[in-house]
Amino acid sequence: MARRNRCLIVDPDLPQAWHVSNRCARSLFLLEPEAQDRGDREPEDHRKELLLARLEKLVAVSSIEVLAFSVMGNHLHLVLRNVPEVGHAWSPREVLDRWLALHPLRNRQGPREPEAGELEALVADEAWVAATRRKLMDLSQFMKELKQHVAVAVNKLESGSGAFWSGRYKSKPIDDPEGHQLVRSMVYVDLNPLAAGLCDRPEDGRHTSLEGRLGRDQPATPQQAEPAERAPTAAFRRSRSASWLVPLAGEDPRSRMHEAARAASAAVPAAGRTVLAGLTLRRYLRLVDAVSRLLRAGKASLDRRLAPILERVGLGPEDLRVGFARMATGSPHF
Known part of the structure; x- marks a missing residue:
């Protein structure tokens, strides 16, 4: 009997x-x-950083945006959005x-250099361009590119093989x-570390979009070259997650914090868009704070005696731009 497909078939031409x-x-x-188990082969959180670096690269080339994420030890949550008009605007x-x-x-x-006329032939092939454009706009292809890359990289680290992900x-x-x-x-995605009891406050959760929006995440840096006889870690670099997440309304943190990164890459899939x-x-932080204080069966919650989250992270009643200025200057609050 054919295996039932648990993934919805979605039309990449429709916003979703x-x-x-x-x-x-x-x-x-x-x-x-x-x-x-890591030994001296991989730094702490290397696998999560590798996944986020791949996610950033996929955002840079596809029409799919990342609105929220949480990378846990044994699972992954993403809130994604397709913007088909972005993909349709690309030239061949x-x-x-x-x-x-x-x-x-x-x-x-x-990897090899293209042969004479090879790239021009691909650009002129309308069928190939149409099929490839569709792949770059497709959720299933996006997830395949993410999951396969991580699985192959981790298997290489462990010098092994086998399934990394639990099915589709x-x-x-x-x-x-x-x-x-x-x-x-x-909010649900950003509260995963708190709900799992991995931190006492939502803003202290690691490898979440909330951590990135608050400027608290520390991007990975390329690993030093290692001797060939040792199992090398993959070299990668990612920007702060706020630079490739779809921004919240108000001032776009990418416009101040990541001008150089924006000039060097196409990591902004749809300029001017907000969540x-x-x-x-x-407003988003207030929602996160309110939900984190609710009692949910089997889930950890925030101590109700704690001050509101805006006070905890240093965002008072002043204009939001002051908060982003603190992020840019590396204030202890962020």
Whole structure:
């Protein structure tokens, strides 16, 4: 009997948001191996950083935006949104360049330079361009590119093989014009570390979009070259997550904090877009704080005696731009 497809078939030509999740195989903590298993092969949180670096690269080349994420030890949550008008605006050459950023031309020895006229032939092939454009706008392809990259990289680290992810990803479409379900999904995702008891306050959760929006995440840096006889860690670099997340309303943190990064890459999929009109960082933080104080069966919650989150992170009644200025200058609050 054919296996039932648990992923919705979605039309990449239609705007859509989804809450996507995927567990590691057998719910093992494969994204967070124990220290004794790492040895000297990989730094702490290397696998989560590797996943986020790949996610950033996919955002840079696809028409799919990331609104929220949480990378846990044994599973992943994402809130994604497709913007088809972005993909349809690409020229045939842009489609080729974006695809080659993910899949460079190769031979048996590895990446290779294109032969004379090879790229021009691909750009002129209307069928290839149309099929590739669709892949760069497709949720299933986006998740395949993310999951496969992480699985292959971790198997290389462990010098092993086998399934890394527990089957196909699960996707729940978010279909509410007013954005209530969208915001609820984002809050749920950002509160995963708190609900799991990994931190005492939402803003202290690691590897979440909330951490990135507050400027508290510390990006990875390329690893030093290692001897060939040792299992090398993958070299990668990612920007702060706030630089590739869709911004909240108000001042776009990318415009001040990441001007150099913006000039060097196409990491902003749709300039000027925000998560939801009127949803500022302050409002979102208040929602996160309110939900974190609710008692939920089997989930940890915030101590109700704690001060409001705006006081805890240093965002008072002053204009929001002051908060972003603190982020940019590295204030202890952020």
